[in-house]
Amino acid sequence: MKSLGWDGVAGYRAFAIAPMGEVVRRYDFAAPNDEAALEHAWQYVEYCDVEVWQLHRRVGVLRHTPKVALSARRPTQANNPNEPDGAF
Numbered sequence: 001m002k003s004l005g006w007d008g009v010a011g012y013r014a015f016a017i018a019p020m021g022e023v024v025r026r027y028d029f030a031a032p033n034d035e036a037a038l039e040h041a042w043q044y045v046e047y048c049d050v051e052v053w054q055l056h057r058r059v060g061v062l063r064h065t066p067k068v069a070l071s072a073r074r075p076t077q078a079n080n081p082n083e084p085d086g087a088f
Helices: 034-044
Strands: 010-017 023-033 049-054 056-062
Touching: 010 034, 023 034, 034 049, 034 056
Parallel strands: none
Antiparallel strands: 010 023, 010 049, 049 056
């Protein structure tokens, strides 16, 4: 399907879905196939799940998972006394 007029490229939409189910944002983009479209749409998964569609066909759903706070992932000086300041 060539909904954008380019050979081998199709138009897709990604919808950010809030926890209560409402669409909070729409992203339009082009990709050569469904796999590439899903890969592209991962950049939109930050605070919400994202549904990827091509026309009336749902390609997939990318699930948001809560991110661990950056400070919780970094070892602290107290936890790692052999490392110099600022080392991870």
